């Protein structure tokens with residue numbers, strides 16, 4: 258039983274300045290930053306070590322599938338940059354976890370983290386102006402500030418399919434992969450899901466399994482990962498140019514060191530576009546998106562030119578025309594999270610891989626030994642759920658903190674993820690989210706984004722303490738204005754027109770809406786501006802006991 262599900266044991270009570278929930282990339286930095294500010298901090302995490310999503314997602318083939326190393330990293334410490342060598346551009350999961358473990362050692366983080374401890378409840382006490390958390394290990398802790406570093410891609414999406422719980426074979430979710438080795442040898446494996454996790458794991462599983470049946474709901478565009486070793490010379494160069502590189506990262510819309518494209522795809526002839534697409538395809542990696550045209554996400558015509566190119570590449574890679582047809586995506590390219598692949602389409606050329614298109618041949622039920630689709634029964638020994646996450650807002654809803662008047666967040670968010678600046682929620686004073694809905698979060702270099710949000714949060718905490726204020730929260734008017742700003746930016750693009758986990762469409766019953774701030778670096782100017790205007794859009798409450806607030 259994971260600590261998430263353990264009944265609470267006997268209660269003791271502890272007091273801190275800040276409680277942080279989550280010891281992943283964001284929570285680790287939050288701890289470091291707040292401790293440097295001189296605050297007493299306690300972190301709780303259900304896992305048994307640091308890493309968050311990198312601790313859980315250890316399925317075969319798991320790798321960084323964004324613009325990768327050495328720039329998917331913290332920037333707060335030059336020493337760290339000098340000490341850590343990245344081996345590959347698309348680091349494998351174990352390499353990222355090694356890095357995070359090194360960070361935990363290097364900055365002595367673990368002494369303030371309580372692992373295998375699930376926060377089961379978080380409740381605001383209006384009189385005391387403090388949050389109280391209840392944990393699975395029986396510890397109860399209070400603090401004036403609660404930082405929710407609960408992860409944008411953390412709460413696994415478990416599909417509700419008739420009979421799925423009756424399936425008697427091995428069953429694994431990619432986001433809760435076992436720590437013990439999983440053998441596929443000689444087994445008939447079904448995989449549900451063809452997002453990043455499915456597309457990374459399917460070729461690896463196919464290398465060992467007797468047979469793989471891929472159950473695909475939506476075909477996807479995927480681009481060559483272009484993974485390659487990082488040479489010592491490249492590492493040395495990255496370190497030498499680190500100051501300039503950081504400045505480029507801060508200015509870049511996605512927080513990575515690349516220049517933003519300034520040309521429309523429609524300025525080029527079809528031949529010129531094709532040549533550029535081909536060059537980037539051969540190079541691989543996320544440069545494909547960052548070195549491209551500036552209107553792929555906004556112009557239907559520009560988008561179609563790239564979509565057609567990728568569809569042709571899929572036709573080229575997959576020998577069986579009927580399988581290639583089923584693999585053909587028809588949404589706007591990049592409007593579901595772009596995927597980097599390594600041998601995914603070629604896997605369908607193997608004799609032991611079969612594709613089921615669930616749009617034509619839906620799953621009817623599971624039995625103890627098979628999955629039954631409309632066309633017939635597929636006997637299986639193992640089921641792999643690569644079905645993704647209740648993303649961005651799901652982990653906050655799972656925590657379901659209770660704000661003023663005991664109002665649960667699920668009530669406040671029943672029709673949308675109301676918040677201001679992606680960090681604070683009206684009625685939930687002194688509660689901060691990192692990478693929450695309404696922030697750039699998953700659209701940004703996540704370690705760097707966590708650092709930048711945490712600096713803003715730390716400054717607000719400092720201001721409260723210095724001025725003897727007890728609580729801060731946004732007004733509902735500022736939340737509404739923020740929601741308009743977030744959706745206004747998204748609606749200028751093609752992104753909201755496709756069902757994706759960005760829009761909440763992957764979770765039945767979830768309120769629809771594009772929940773990431775797509776302005777990238779503009780976001781950090783916006784939050785700096787709010788701070789400069791003495792936290793415009795926020796309300797401060799005097800400390801009920803000013804002496805206590807200063808001393809706590």
Ligand code: N01
Nearest residue numbers: 320321322416450451452453454474475594643644645763
């Ligand atoms: O999840 P997904 P993921 N019946 O939601 C299908 C990051 N990431 O874990 O598209 C049948 O993308 C669903 O179908 P549909 C990365 O940002 C990072 O793959 O909703 N199918 C889809 O095909 C990524 O984008 C890394 O129609 C069902 C799949 O399951 C994000 O995490 C590695 C279904 C889910 O795809 C999420 O990726 C991996 C159902 N009931 C991921 N429910 C690294 O950097 C869902 N699906 C290491």
